[in-house]
Amino acid sequence: MKVHLKDNILIVNSEDLPSYKKGGSIVRNSYFWALKSIACYSGKGCDWEFDREVWIALSRMLLAFNQSGYLGGSETVLEFPADTQIPEELRSVSTWQ
DSSP states (O other), rough: EEEEEHHHHHEGGGGGSSSTTTSOOOOHHHHHHHHHHHBBBOOOOOOOEEGGHHHHHHHHHHHHHHHHHHSOOOHHHHEEEESOOOOGGGGGGEOOO
């Protein structure tokens, strides 16, 4: 998922967010609701924002969904711009674009 930082807010690109589909995969729908539940902003069709206070929870959640084997790395790894320092709380689930 392509992300960037702005004023200690992690912003996830709307194009990389999971989507909710009624009658869809239970794992994907659970992933959608789990992410949405800890986002400080999650408007439909917009980038989602995550406060620094939830970054540890976000990291643990991404690791758990990644290790489940149901979701791919592109869906559970945060991709930062090459010139960005990755925060300590997110290093275990992050890489650079």
